[in-house]
Amino acid sequence: MKLDYHQHLEYGSYELDYAQGFLETAKERGLVEIGFSEHTHTFVEFEHFYYDDLILDDSFIGSFQQKWLKKNKFKYTVDDYFAFMEACREHFPVKTGIEVCNFQDQQAVGELLGKYDFDYIIGSVHFLRGWAYDSSEIKAEWDRRDLRGIYEQYTEEAEALCAAGHYDMLGHPFNIRLYQYFPDFDVTPYLQRVVEAMRRADMVVDVNTGTLYRYPVKEISPYGDFMRLAHEAGLPVTINSDAHRPTDSGAYHDMAVEYVRDFGYTETVRFTKRKREIVPLS
Template identity: 65%
Template sequence: MRIDYHMHFEKGSYDENWVEGFFTAARKRGLAEIGISEHSHTFPEFKPLYYQDLILDDSFIGSFQQQWLKTNKFKYTLDEYFAFMHKLQQHHDVKIGIEVCNFQDQAAVRDILKDYDFDYIIGSVHFLHGWAYDSSEIKAEWDRIPLERIYEWYAEEVEKLAAAGLYDVLGHPFNIRLFRYLPDFDVTPYLMRVVKALKKANMAVDVNTGTYYRYPIHEISPYPDFMKLAAQYDLPIITTSDAHKPEDCGNYNQMAVDYAREFGYTGTLRFSHRKRSFVSFD
């Protein structure tokens, strides 16, 4: 069974005609089921948390991130999202998910999520000490911060996400490689910290092709060194495209499946109302 649970409607709108393209692409690529995992920045309920956590001063980074928060953000409430998804479910087999950023106030996140019947919740590291590290517009910051510190920060953020006990999946693990800043030091301690945190929290790994076709690293996340450890610790996986446009739904799904098989994986998780089951790829 082929599934893709990581994609977003944010480049368009909650319009049935526009989102139909996701289902068309899913059928074309042989997907049995998809799930939408809207970014938390879609929803005004999370707005205060972004303004608490991000660098928003007059610096180069702060100025960019101020504008980022004002562009195509916070445009639908969670109630509107669920109403639209329930409408889609009348005609399509689609799950309701969300991708939540690594906010520092996890108690506030819990309070936001508690009243909604998600099928699954992805937690993803998108910010390191208030810096949106995956934004190409502020990529220059990578040259200022020692890479070993970035790995330390990343491991810390995953540990905090996992400890919150709110999430089913870690989104695109170790996508800090996305701009090809590659370490010349032993990263094994950082990989182990993340693997152990996920194991303790019973979280799955997002085998995500988005970094393959959307970023310079041109590799699936997580990269092989992490995948080896994930397999050793029996961490389950999902295979995803991280599609932001309809035509990218299920993009390189076969590559993700073949990649996962290299590490001994034979199937993926399927979610429904936060309950998980294992399904084989074929």
């Protein structure tokens, strides 16, 4: 079954004409169902988490992130989102998801998420000690950091997300390869720690083509070493595009299916109201 649960409307608006582009592309690529998983920075309810957690001083990182928080952020309520998803469902099968950043106050995050009837919730590591490591505008910060320290911090943040118990999927695991900073040390212990944390939390792997077509690394996340461990541990997978533009809905889906088949996967997960249905990969 062709599904794609990781798509974003943030570059446009909650207007049907804009969303229709995602739906039409999904149809053309043979998807039978999609899910939007808006970033939490879309919603006013989550604004304070960002101001609590991000570096917002006058440093190189802080100066950029101050501007980032004021650009196209916190423009809707979660109720606005649910209402718009209902409108979209009149035109195509659409599930309502959300992608939540690795905020430090996970208890408060859980209380907020619990107020809404999502079909699935993605937890993603987007910040390392308040640094938005995937932002190209501050990519130079990578040259100032110890890569072993980045792997440790990423792993700790992923473990904390999993342990919080709020999430159905871990978004794009180990996308810290996105700018081609490859380690010269054995990262297997870090991969194993995240796989084990996901196993304990009964979470699904977001096999994400976004790093293939949006970032210099040009590979599907998670990369092969993680995928081997994930399959050995029995972690389920979903195949997702991380589309931020209508033309990217379902992007490289067939390639990603073949990718996970190489590791032994034959099934994927369909979500409805946080309940799972195991369906064949296609």
